[in-house]
């Protein structure tokens with residue numbers, strides 16, 4: 001397999017900051033289009049949908065980092081925290097659009113929505129689960145929590161599944177777009193328990209090849 005060119009180490013830090021900067025462009029551009037009347041139909045709904053979709057995309061990108069390394073040897077671990085935090089901020093913006101622009105802080109309606117509309121209940125649960133992950137995404141928490149950090153951050157799989165379910169339930173007909181997101185998230189969830197077996201099989205292959213070369 002052809003190796004993709006590696007970025008020199010001195011640019012790693014800058015590339016992470018560039019990811020944050022580029023990551024917020026869809027939200028800024030969407031807001032600009034909405035504010036200047038260029039979003040079609042109901043601009044608030046369009047903006048809310050755009051933010052929800054980007055939240056899901058960044059969640060998927062976060063989950064892709066490990067399989068990319070396992071399957072293709074691409075090590076983009078340095079981008080995982082930024083991708084996870086971008087997902088978190090997009091969910092927060094998605095929720096804020098719902099809270100402020102859609103419901104105008106009408107708390108009784110919001111509470112009724114959370115209680116009575118299952119897709120909102122699931123979305124809210126996903127946002128709630130994202131909060132401890134965002135709060136412990138710093139290096140100090142990783143050091144302090146040790147192996148408990150890994151256990152806690154496995155929640156991201158539950159959050160992605162909840163996000164996909166929330167998406168499928170928010171639409172009247174589950175068309176090709178939600179189907180694609182559900183399929184990608186399902187593949188990533190299936191990969192998780194298969195991963196140790198795959199890595200063990202690959203280690204065996206590598207050991208066998210080195211042994212044969214040494215003969």
Ligand code: HEM
Pocket residue numbers: 045048049050051052053055056091094095098120123124125126127159162163164166167170171
């Ligand atoms: C991980 C958390 C979440 C993710 C990934 C997510 C993602 C999405 C996606 C992809 C859509 C559909 C966009 C489209 O139709 O193109 C959507 C719709 C929606 N979401 Fe979320 N969401 C999350 C949390 C929440 C929360 C916390 C709320 C509010 C309490 C919320 C409220 C809504 C609403 C009101 C819609 C639009 C339904 C409509 O068309 O009327 N979401 N979300």
